[in-house]
Amino acid sequence: MNFKNKVVLITGASSGIGRETAIEFAKLGSNIILVARKIDKLEQVANELKKFNVTTFVCQCDVSKKEQVKEMSKIVLEKFDSIDILINNAGFAIYGSVSSLSIDDIESQMETNYFGMVYCIKNFLPSMLTKKSGHIVNIASVAASFGLPGIASYCASKFAMLGFSEGLKHELKNTGIGITVVSPIMVRTNFFDHSSFEKMPKYSPISLDAKTVAKAILKAANSSRLEIVVPSVVRGAIWMKSTFPFFINPILGKSFKKQLDCTKQN
Numbered sequence: 001m002n003f004k005n006k007v008v009l010i011t012g013a014s015s016g017i018g019r020e021t022a023i024e025f026a027k028l029g030s031n032i033i034l035v036a037r038k039i040d041k042l043e044q045v046a047n048e049l050k051k052f053n054v055t056t057f058v059c060q061c062d063v064s065k066k067e068q069v070k071e072m073s074k075i076v077l078e079k080f081d082s083i084d085i086l087i088n089n090a091g092f093a094i095y096g097s098v099s100s101l102s103i104d105d106i107e108s109q110m111e112t113n114y115f116g117m118v119y120c121i122k123n124f125l126p127s128m129l130t131k132k133s134g135h136i137v138n139i140a141s142v143a144a145s146f147g148l149p150g151i152a153s154y155c156a157s158k159f160a161m162l163g164f165s166e167g168l169k170h171e172l173k174n175t176g177i178g179i180t181v182v183s184p185i186m187v188r189t190n191f192f193d194h195s196s197f198e199k200m201p202k203y204s205p206i207s208l209d210a211k212t213v214a215k216a217i218l219k220a221a222n223s224s225r226l227e228i229v230v231p232s233v234v235r236g237a238i239w240m241k242s243t244f245p246f247f248i249n250p251i252l253g254k255s256f257k258k259q260l261d262c263t264k265q266n
């Protein structure tokens, strides 16, 4: 697909993967709608995009609030008629065991990571269906395939995102609209600045930079695949897990549980 003059809406565009994705699409001449809660940070990104001579539009919106998403989509659709690419990227995690997290902590991750995506799709899909074109890219994680100690509720939100996307992909067959999930391993962004990660070692040596993930998102926006795992070699581990769960689950579980126990002791 030629991305020039396409309208791309990115949630969570004020930082990390979302910001890098905005830059990569702007380089190709796409018009960018930047969505997040922190307006000052969104405006900084919009300023960075000026050099690419594309239209940028900043929208302050908390995607976990369905009324705010409805209002944001109304404003966007009044200005642009329809969007070509919807990137559901806003998300966060709270680290901790299920017994130590509050119900509010668990709900809040589901509200942003899963329902935030649902609200955006529900508000933008009708105009895509009318136009018979468009692509939805949902940013999940390898945590959509592995239930891990310390991030069980985050994993649940990403499993839910992957399941929803798979079901919706079948429903969208022959409509002209595509949907692809991008599932990266650890990425060096502000994601780990949340206070719950304080006692965790900062970034594993195999972590990715946000630009690598942004490039995978561009690929996803023009892909017929359900899921793109970044890096692709990790797909082997997902296959191993689903084929030999009795072998791989205890190994992964033990190593993540050890880390969880360490953070409790410190």
Ligand SMILES: NC(=O)c1ccc[n+]([C@@H]2O[C@H](COP(=O)([O-])OP(=O)(O)OC[C@H]3O[C@@H](n4cnc5c(N)ncnc54)[C@H](OP(=O)(O)O)[C@@H]3O)[C@@H](O)[C@H]2O)c1
Binding pocket: 011, 012, 013, 014, 015, 016, 017, 018, 035, 036, 037, 038, 039, 041, 061, 062, 063, 064, 089, 090, 091, 092, 093, 112, 113, 116, 139, 140, 141, 142, 183, 184, 185, 186, 187, 188, 189, 190, 191, 192
């Ligand atoms: N970093 C990783 O290791 C990693 C790995 C796999 C998948 N991911 C996924 O990648 C996505 C992007 O994360 P990142 O690593 O780029 O982290 P990040 O740098 O912390 O960026 C997260 C973005 O989401 C926005 N956001 C959070 N809650 C929001 C809400 N309720 N409404 C609107 N925007 C919201 C934040 O902006 P405001 O605070 O301004 O709202 C920010 O722009 C997330 O979905 C995350 O789950 C990350």
